[in-house]
Amino acid sequence: MRERECDVAVIGAGSAGLAAYRAARDAGARPVLIERGPGGTTCARVGCMPSKLLIAAAEAAHAARTADLFGIRVAGVSIDGKAVLDRVRRERDRFVGSVLDGVEKIPAEDRVKGEARFLDSHSLEIDEQVRLRFGAAVIATGSSPIVPKPLKGLGDRLLTTDTLFEIPDLPESLAVLGLGAVGIEIAQAMARLGVRVTALDSGKTIAGLTEPGLVEEAAKLLAEEFTLHRGARVEGSERCGDSVRLHWRDRDGQRRSTDVASVLSAAGRAPNLAGLDLDATGLELDEEGLPDFDPRSLVCRGAPILIAGDANAWRPVLHEASRQGRIAGENAAALAHGRTPEAPEPWPSLAMVFTHPQAATIGEAYGEDEERIVVRTSFSDQGRARAEGVNRGGMCLWSAPDGRLLGGEMLGPAVEHLAQVVSNALRDGLTVQAMRDRPFYHPTLEEGLSTALSEMVQSVDDANSI
Template identity: 60%
Template sequence: MRERSCDIAVIGAGTAGLAALRAARDRDADAVLIEAGPGGTTCARVGCMPSKLLITAANAAHAARHADVFGIDAGSVRVDGPRVMARVRRERDRFVAGVRAGVDELPAEIRIAGRARFTGPDTLAVDDHTALRFRAAIVATGSSPAVPEPLRDLGDRLLTSDTVFEIPDLPESLAVLGGGAVGLELAQAMARLGVAVTLFDPGTHLASLRDDGLAETARRLFGAEMTLRLGCRVTEGDRAPEGVRLTWTDAAGATGTGTFARVLAAAGRPPNVRHLGLEAAGLSLDEHGMPAFDARSLLCAGGPVFLAGDANADRPVLHEAARQGRIAGANAARLVASGRHAVEAPRRWTNLAMVFTEPQTASVGAPYDPADATLVRGSVDFGDQGRARIMAENAGALHLYADRSGTLRGAEMLGPACEHLAQFLALAIADGLTAEALLDRPIYHPTVEEGLKTALEAIVAALDR
């Protein structure tokens, strides 16, 4: 076995790992990148980019079918499943190739191919070919789809967010397990492409919406495009001649069965940490095999190990993974150069999460707590908002929260252009703006963003009272 030493071992060449490597090397640390493959980052390969390609195709079909609201007859719409999926893969592969090209440009001497595992508090083994001694390590191994126990023997009839984009054609029917961001996005896209979709979730609030009113609106709107079985748990899954036969139990204890051509497991992506041998690094692990770590510095308790990106399951979105990689890389370099006292714990970014359905959903900042009497709420109903009506996307609402000083704290929304509204509010919250101060900023007419004025004015009026 080849022996080697370095300052910093970065495990994983995804978004967080690549950002960590760059940050460490920018500080003149001897950093080594270990990658088991397949590479290309979760976002480009199986996440953000291919899912948005599928969603965009689905929304084009939906818009054509519903153009009559504008007095336009688009005629019969035919979805060519193989062509849809071929374009998804073709464009997906372009994104992945761009990422891989960047990795290939790294010096060969700082890259090690293989699967890493800790063999001691400062040593790693990479497959059976390299023994690596480090002074600090960064775990950025990403995540993988969870597959519920009842579905594990379904073979190729089971799809996950890692495999769904590889199917050559669209299935006739699809059961989707999971009503979070991934499950709901893919369920609506498939439904709009002509697939008969049934979505299962043990909860009642789609897209992680917390507000009961928004959740009820979401059930009504998404339920018009697919069959929703909320409050249900799938208990059995068996191969059948025509596909997969599922058995489920609802909240009242009643059972049901149904047959679907394919099943998509979209009920979460746990971190890829179990194969790493973290216990050998001297880290204390919980029942899920996760080490305790500081969410700001990303340093694990018990060893010179940092946990970044989806591997820490804290905020599994790309912009957070990129920032966490930079923080982990810089902190690892500081630790190597000056010891633990030099490690920094930057302020966390304002929370920002989106679901790219139609209507979109988003949450920003602190979640609303109806029991918190210090918060003031302002709302806008998109049902009669000017630009929303122009676009015939007038459904949903936005709830905005401020404290008693008027400082904006958070928002939750379901409606048109939420990706822009949420981004706008994230900047305002991060800058500590009050509702009154944001009202004094320009908002163009007529835009969906103009609806924010209604919510802001309600907060200011409530505080004046």
């Protein structure tokens, strides 16, 4: 057993882990990065980037099919599934390769390959070959797809985002279990690429949206492209030759079944904490084995250990993982050197779904709070949206009675840009009036946001004049 020492041990070389390593090093600590593999980050390898590559292909097919709106006649659209997936993998591998190149530039003495487990609150064992003593440690082990029990036993007919992009060709039919960001994106993309898609979810939300009007509109628009069942509970599944039969109950409790070529489990991802032997650290763990941690400092209660990125399941999106990694790395260096860790204010919550129309949630969650001022607007008559034939969906914003913007949800065109405008306004603490006084160029989709803000300014004035 080889003995080593470091100031900061970083477990995991994904987005959060790489950011933590660099932050600890820049803070003057001696970090060691422990890589289990496969590398390349969840985002580049199986998440953000390959899914957007698939969506790009689907959007191209959809644009060709719907060009008639503009007087453009397209004789026919043929989908070469093998070519589509080949490009997805080719471009995906470029993104992964750039990440791996960056890891290779880290000095060899700062990297250890293998699987780590805690021996106590200040030491790790890696593959029973290295014992590493540390001043502080950062857990950045990422997450893995959840496979619900009713789907187990389907063999290669069961897909997750870890395997979806490796299939050689598009399936003839696909059932998608889960209407969150991943499920709804893949369901629509596959449908636009000619796959017969059935999507099921037991919950009441779609694409992260919770405002009832937007949820209903999202369900209506998406159901135009594939079969969608809300309130559906999958109870079992079985292989039937080269296909799968799902057994489920609809929202009325009626038993139903669906036959498909493959099933995609999009029921979320769980933190990769098994095998770390966290019980040996003295940390306070919940029923799922997740440490009790401060979401601002990322320090766990009970030991000089921090947890960042998907591993803490707080905000499992890349920009949060990178920021959390930086905070965790700096604070781990501080703890290792006997300094007090920092606890910066969290960014406003921001999540996006890249369907068409796109969806986003920003800031404080929607709720039936009587004191909130809520404004709902539609994209149906928005000028730029009508010009481009994407005038569907709407947005909902809410503020405090004093005009402080609190949050919102959106379903529509260019939401990925509009949501960031709102998020930055929340970060800067702008009132609705101050935000409305910013310039909005004409004709842009951003004018739709300007319209919503104008209505909210009026609503705030009316509420305060009573």
